[in-house]
Amino acid sequence: MVQLGGVLRRVGLWRRTPPPWRAGYVVAKDPPGAAPWRRALAATGDPAAADALARAWDELTPRERAAVWDPVTELGRDGRQATGRTCGAAVLTMLAAQGDPLLALWLASGRLLAAERPPELAGAPDDVLRRLRQASTRTRFAVVHRVVHRRATRRAVAGLPWPEALGTPPWALARSARYLGVLFTHAVLDDSDPAALEAGLVRVGAAVDAGIPVPLLTGGDSSRGWGTAVPRHVVLAVAERDGGLDLWEPGRGAVVHADAAVLRGGAAHPALGNWAHLTWAVLPR
Structure with missing residues (x-):
């Protein structure tokens, strides 16, 4: 074999x-209002986002806090791959959420706390994001990881698209993976x-x-x-x-x-x- x-x-x-x-560096295991968490987020180049999360922490629901704190546990069931070819994109989305509390919060609730969106939402029309805020977590996750799949595979082979039916190749996963810096x-x-x-x-x-x-x-x-x-x-x-x-x-x-x-x-x-x-x-x- x-x-x-x-x-x-x-x-x-x-x-x-x-x-x-x-x-x-990795995300500090402290509440988002604590300085180590803000420093970890600031290391990604967006200290304003870290401060926005710290300010909003007391207003978040228990589920929103749980999603920020532990996305895999709180969002994992809603993050199931949408098709038989998007397992890699679902993993990339969950990986990003693990390192980006603002993305995790948006997936859980549709709430955007900072003017600068997580990269996975870049280019999304405002009216689409407004509609998605009223949708379920599963719908938001499915929309995002389909976008992630298109972006990861569109230039996967010498600048040419990778066939969608073949999923996401490992080199495209590595190039697209996002976790802090x-x-x-x-x-x-x-x-x-x-x-x-x-x-x-x-x-x-x-x-x-x-x-x-x-x-x-x-x-x-x-x-x-x-x-x-x-x-x-x-x-x-x-x-x-x-x-x-x-x-x-x-x-x-x-x-x-x-x-x-x-x-x-x-x-x-x-x-x-x-x-x-x-x-x-x-x-x-």
Whole structure:
């Protein structure tokens, strides 16, 4: 049984990524009114947005606060992928919401607190945003992640569009990923090479331990046909626990735990979107 990543790496068409990255900053685990949170948001280049959130905090509903504090838990079910091809875009939207409380608040309530919109809403007509404020969280999430999908794939191959039917390729995910000021790269995960896979999982664990979620691509192998040996689905690693990872799976809209055996491949599992292998990781660089 063969995976595409392993073939590319063995014939020299794919190079392993550079040594492990170092995170510069993450969202502070303090209420938005506290100085560390404002400093973290200000590091993104928008201190006015940080101050707007701090001023509005006391006026937010309990659900809005929960969405700002923990988007995956509060918004995860409403963030399910809208189509079978938009898992990557749903993950990119949730990743951005994890690092941008103003986007998380808009997804939860339709409220915009600052004059400068989150990048995912750039270019949206005012009347559309007014209508979306009256819509459900699920509708807002679906609208945004379809926009994210178009933007991520429109110049994915030498400046040309990537076919929508093929989802979002890992290099486009890495280029479009937004989490504070972190830049992302991508790396093949090949469970036919245990040492290489272990090194990749160490990098994934280091990222989530530092507070940075990691998009992971999953798929099958050649035993089910070559069409399954390429990345087929995207999930979001949000925590490391008990030797495994908690993964937000956009098909279910839920966090599912993948233990060490699941991560090292072999059998289909719900945490991997019912695929059997990790194939690629989108990592901070």
